[in-house]
Amino acid sequence: MAFIIRRLVQSVVVLFLTSAIVFLGVYAVGDPLEILLPADASMAERAQVVASLGLDRPLYVQYAAFLGNALQGDFGRSFVFNQPAIQLILQRLPATLELAFVALILSIVIGLPLGMWAGLKPRTAVDETIMTGSILGFSLPNFWQGMMLIMIFAVWLGWLPSTGRGQTGEIFGITTSLATVDGLRHLFLPALNLALAQIALVIRLTRTGVQETMPLDFVKFARAKGLRERRIVGVHVFKNILIPLVTVMGVEFGSLLAFAVVTETIFAWPGVGKLIIDSINNLDRPVVVAYILVIVTMFILINFVVDLLYAVLDPRVRGRS
Structure with missing residues (x-):
């Protein structure tokens, strides 16, 4: 219980500091009136828009008002769409969550068996080939990988579409691309690029x-007991490597959400990443601030869940906590 309370207090402090830094940073950049108003707008029109947006008040007053409204779930209205900023984000967030979730599944389904294969065949041609491929996955820029995927699978081979979300359907009342074949075809390339x-x-x-x-004593003991190699690897070794893997992949899921911006832009995926790019270009400050705070909140929640899972998988963590 003390561990949970401590983490909750830390989360509140992080959210408060993040809101202050982001608000001051975003509101110190650019003038949204240059985009919202035509060049021939009169001074009276400019003054009216400034007053309606609350931009005539001191910055600390604007932040205090923003913080008070944010605690009630109100992050302000979009300058461009004239809708609540949080509403715009929540409308686009399911598409980004879907993309990140499928990318995470692909990374585990593809990476886990390849990693185990390379680990069981050290210093062989298999190990060298797999590790060389992993180095390319790290080193090549994400946008370049996306363009190559489009070039190969959409342009040259014509197997998969390159843009859009495709046809969606419903699963348990949730609108998703996973419910239709066309949606899956549109989802595969951006999810693979992100993964x-x-x-x-x-x-x-x-x-x-x-x-x-593999060299540890419990593995040698399991072999001495006569257990089959498949059971040793599939149960004992797998459970041991699962603990750090769960921790890292939990954090990486938050990274997938935050850094889906490039992938969504390349593949015209209608998620929150594309929304934030458009909002930055239009100096739509409420949307930018709301987006960052939503992503930070999700990061904190994901890290909290990962800590709980880590404690379940490793009882020693519970003892230290």
């Missing part, structure tokens, strides 16, 4: 974990 760096990370983590675990 490539995480696939490389999972491969390296898994390979290292397998190589560190």
